[in-house]
Amino acid sequence: MYQKMLASDKEHMERQQQTVEELRLSIAKYWVMAVSANQRLGKAFDTWIADCQQQQSDYNWSAMWIIMSQFSVMGPTIVVVKFIFDCVTTNRIEFTIESYWTEKLMEWRQSSIPIKIKKGKVKKILYKIKSLILTFCILVQTVVVVISIVSSYSMLPLVLLVNHFGKLFHKNEVPNDQGRPEVHLNCFVILLEGEKQFPNRILRKIINNVDTNVEMGKMQQPQNLFNLLNQSFSFSGVVEFDSNRVPSLLSDEPPNCWTLPVVTLASIAIALPNIAILHIDWLVTSVDEGLHYASIIDVLDEKCGLKSIKSVADVWVGVELHKKWFDMNLERKIGEVRSAKEIILALANEAERVVMEFSSTKNRIIVENPLYWPSNILAANSMYRISRTILLHYENSECQVEELFRKLICLIADILTACLTNLPHLIATKCICNAIEKREKSVRHAAIILGETEDILKCFEKRKLSNMGPRQPLCIDEWRQWIERHAPTISTSATSNGVASSDDESSKPVVIQMQA
Numbered sequence: 001m002y003q004k005m006l007a008s009d010k011e012h013m014e015r016q017q018q019t020v021e022e023l024r025l026s027i028a029k030y031w032v033m034a035v036s037a038n039q040r041l042g043k044a045f046d047t048w049i050a051d052c053q054q055q056q057s058d059y060n061w062s063a064m065w066i067i068m069s070q071f072s073v074m075g076p077t078i079v080v081v082k083f084i085f086d087c088v089t090t091n092r093i094e095f096t097i098e099s100y101w102t103e104k105l106m107e108w109r110q111s112s113i114p115i116k117i118k119k120g121k122v123k124k125i126l127y128k129i130k131s132l133i134l135t136f137c138i139l140v141q142t143v144v145v146v147i148s149i150v151s152s153y154s155m156l157p158l159v160l161l162v163n164h165f166g167k168l169f170h171k172n173e174v175p176n177d178q179g180r181p182e183v184h185l186n187c188f189v190i191l192l193e194g195e196k197q198f199p200n201r202i203l204r205k206i207i208n209n210v211d212t213n214v215e216m217g218k219m220q221q222p223q224n225l226f227n228l229l230n231q232s233f234s235f236s237g238v239v240e241f242d243s244n245r246v247p248s249l250l251s252d253e254p255p256n257c258w259t260l261p262v263v264t265l266a267s268i269a270i271a272l273p274n275i276a277i278l279h280i281d282w283l284v285t286s287v288d289e290g291l292h293y294a295s296i297i298d299v300l301d302e303k304c305g306l307k308s309i310k311s312v313a314d315v316w317v318g319v320e321l322h323k324k325w326f327d328m329n330l331e332r333k334i335g336e337v338r339s340a341k342e343i344i345l346a347l348a349n350e351a352e353r354v355v356m357e358f359s360s361t362k363n364r365i366i367v368e369n370p371l372y373w374p375s376n377i378l379a380a381n382s383m384y385r386i387s388r389t390i391l392l393h394y395e396n397s398e399c400q401v402e403e404l405f406r407k408l409i410c411l412i413a414d415i416l417t418a419c420l421t422n423l424p425h426l427i428a429t430k431c432i433c434n435a436i437e438k439r440e441k442s443v444r445h446a447a448i449i450l451g452e453t454e455d456i457l458k459c460f461e462k463r464k465l466s467n468m469g470p471r472q473p474l475c476i477d478e479w480r481q482w483i484e485r486h487a488p489t490i491s492t493s494a495t496s497n498g499v500a501s502s503d504d505e506s507s508k509p510v511v512i513q514m515q516a
Contacts (some may be wrong), residue, residue, distance in 0.1 A: 217451020
């Protein structure tokens with residue numbers, strides 16, 4: 001069932017983006033499957049056995065028998081509890097002995113003796129002895145289960161009474177959030193062998209757990225990031241941050257990722273003089289919230305090098321905490337130079353120096369293959385290209401600090417907006433985790449991400465951005481190629497949806513919404 005649903009959802013993901021409600025329902029389905037399939041008791045028992053066997057103790061020889069005797073008592077107790085609960089929740093009473101309680105013993109009784117014995121008479125005698133012993137064990141097992149079930153009848157009236165008062169207490173309670181009927185999700189329950197149905201009350205609690213995780217995410221929504229994304233007027237920034245007119249320092253260019261240009265642009269914005277510290281702090285917080293999701297999306301992109309992602313982490317720690325781009329103090333540059341152009345030129349020259357110093361290394365295989373570049377070289381190459389692109393833009397005009405700061409914010413917002421249109425794909429990917437031991441944790445993470453980004457996703461749906469972009473939206477380079485082919489269509493679509501086009505960007509002031 002899981003694999004069938006997995007194939008169906010993958011096909012749906014390739015065909016179109018899921019809405020917020022579809023994502024919520026999909027998370028609930030996978031959560032029901034993950035929780036109902038999780039065999040915690042079996043795993044705990046295996047771990048306990050392994051730990052006991054590793055312990056050095058004088059009683060080590062008897063530890064196994066002690067554990068087994070404890071579980072022989074727990075077994076009937078579990079039967080009683082399960083029987084009572086099933087009777088109460090399903091309003092029926094059935095007196096049956098499930099086959100799985102004696103199935104293994106019967107298999108052993110019918111199996112042949114593993115010891116090779118030449119004499120047939122001896123073999124027959126041993127087989128009869130084995131059959132008698134196992135028959136006795138089956139009888140004992142059956143008696144224990146029967147006694148446990150019969151004894152449960154004495155507790156049944158009390159349990160039914162408690163259940164009746166519980167129903168009266170909860171009769172005004174909404175069955176589950178969003179009015180989702182459990183019957184629609186009951187088909188996604190993975191039943192154990194011998195189970196006939198899953199109680200609706202337990203299913204409702206499982207579904208409510210999903211809603212709890214979503215609400216938990218809503219309590220930590222990235223509001224600064226939401227305000228930053230409102231500064232995006234089109235996807236043009238995905239192309240504009242890096243110009244083809246900037247020559248490559250080395251033979252080839254590494255594949256782009258979403259996070260590295262965002263960090264580079266933010267570093268340049270922080271280095272600009274005469275920008276209020278309140279605006280700088282807002283930008284740093286907003287970018288940090290965006291990088292949280294963009295970095296996960298970068299990991300999903302197989303075309304994005306892991307070293308590019310590492311370079312982002314290395315650079316951003318210094319920028320966020322110390323306002324430093326590697327060894328360059330971004331705040332100190334304000335006192336050393338006067339104009340924005342000089343600051344950007346200083347960043348470009350420093351980045352070029354780092355890359356050219358790396359190019360002089362004797363290992364030409366590493367130099368000529370961008371996939372082998374160290375993380376600091378990837379970051380320096382990004383700073384060189386973006387800084388030179390900005391200088392080309394202001395080649396024949398004055399560079400006003402406030403105008404450039406607004407421009408950088410728009411570029412960052414455009415890149416993050418295009419990147420975060422992958423959020424439905426990210427959430428769906430978290431749901432369809434194949435590893436059974438990681439499935440429950442992964443679906444829980446998906447529910448939290450949905451809660452955190454629900455307002456962003458609804459905003460994208462309102463602006464009709466969810467289904468825009470290339471067929472492989474994970475890759476920023478695919479986005480750049482797609483935007484270059486569809487630039488007029490994107491501009492018209494953005495304007496028709498109430499969003500200013502890129503042509504109006506310079507004439508329309510950008511309002512930065514600050515959080516108290």
